[in-house]
Amino acid sequence: MKHILLIILCLPLLSFGMTVSYELKMPKPQNHYYEVQLNISGNEDAQVEVKMPVWTPGSYLVREFSKNVNLVKAFSKDGKSISVTKKSKNAWIINAGKEKDIQVKYEVYAFEVSVRTPFLDLSHGFVSGSGVFMYIEKAKNQVGNVTVIPHESFKRISTSLPVDQGYNGLGQRFQFENYDQLVDCPMEIGNQEIFEFTAAGVNHTVAMYGESNFNVEQLKRDMAKIVEAETAVIGKNPNKMYTFIVHNVVDGQGGLEHMNSTVLSVNRWTYAGKQYVDFLNLVAHEYFHLWNVKRIRPVELGPFNYDTENYTSLLWVMEGFTSYYDELILRRTGFYTEEEFLAKLQSSINYVEGTPGSRVQPVAHASFDAWVKAYRPNENSSNTTMTYYSRGSVLASVIDAMIITETDGKKCLDHFLQQLYVTYYEGLKRGFSEAEFKMELAKFVGKNMDEFFAKYVDGTEIIPYKEFYAPVGLNVQDITTNNPSFGASVREEGGKVMVKSVRFGSSAEEAGISVGDEIIGCNGYRVDQSMFEGMMSGMSSFESCEMLVARDEKLFSVQATIKPYKKPQFLLTKSPTNEKRLHYWLR
């Protein structure tokens, strides 16, 4: 009975309604244009709305991908032109009339180098789907295919989309289950070097673009260690195949996560010395996301609305917990010693608590406002914002410590994530709300979390580290400084000492210094950046200095009185008590 019911339910999906397929060409990579054809079949509407996403999942900023789209044209099956009108910034209406089969053609300019935007030049093509493929709302859940016809000089396509083995036309054809999957599988098209390794029962393909100093055997071994250690956190790896697309470039920018692939942008010479650990750290971060954010996720992050911002107050869990694990996994795989891991944790804590914005923006708000704040920083950001990556990772460590304490070293944060994975991803097949996350955590830890959330997640209080870390074998020393501080950062530009930021309530602010001012002299001496910084660091509290400043080419003098600045700082050291729990934590 079950089978029959399933077939009846599936039939309409498979047999009727609109279906879509795409063709992607790049005949002249030097002009940076992809030529895209969207083939619509089975249309029954007089007007069809096609849309370009405004953002790409994982990168919480409206990027307006339609800005790169040239004139959109449409044709009937027999080549007759169909009129197209613009409906909004990212939507077009195809006036289909009675046409059932329609071809929509457009070009996309792709020349922004990043892991979240498409790119094309003579050296390679990178397809970030949300910046290339338009969609039709009612066909978003339909299966389809995309045929890629690479430029003749490009020999390979690396993507985690399944290949259509039956296709024998030009280029290569890939299948997708729905639009979400199409845009969640970036493609690297070119002459990239490819190697493979198997870890945790999953076949991993690594596609390396760009000249670099990597060692294939070393990477296979070390990346496999990370995959195995991260799979052990959740206890299962949901993929059969996984693709790493690595862009080795002059100025690496980080990575972007997907369900069964990732794109990493790194400095091309990152594979030697201390920088190599940074690469592994990025691998650990993006790979961990295949669970945390792609599967263990807020309910708001999937299925995605590509038309607008998708707000969630849980990015501190998604990015913060992932940032915590990208360090912890390096400890578990032996790339960090216990001391190195603790030094990283201490530095995160001191960054978080020492940033003025920590006292202004709760981390839940930082998550929600990522779209307008985190991704749009300005000269005042450190006064008003706190990154959900750093405070989220510190909170992850505190919650981990709390679980280890409550279970006397039998369980840790791994087990809580396992529970979320099983309950929500596998069981309910959806994400969780903020209230559900809090409720699940309270249940798991075995205590009410209202106060914790009110103070440290929805509030901006300094976290009482001693209270949380002492039971897991760490000494926490409050070494809050109260040093004299001018409170403005400067950078030399074209021989001028320019003010780049002014701390809220600082001596610089009191003196009337503003971002954009040029500091010419101090106490009768002309200064360069190092001289100015040297003079400021040598001042005592309540000492005054006279500064000659230029603003809009007008010269004036200000009197600055140096004030002490209280900066919360902490020192972490291992304690002889609760050593067993500490070793369980840092195992």
Ligand SMILES: [Zn+2]
């Ligand atoms: Zn991340």
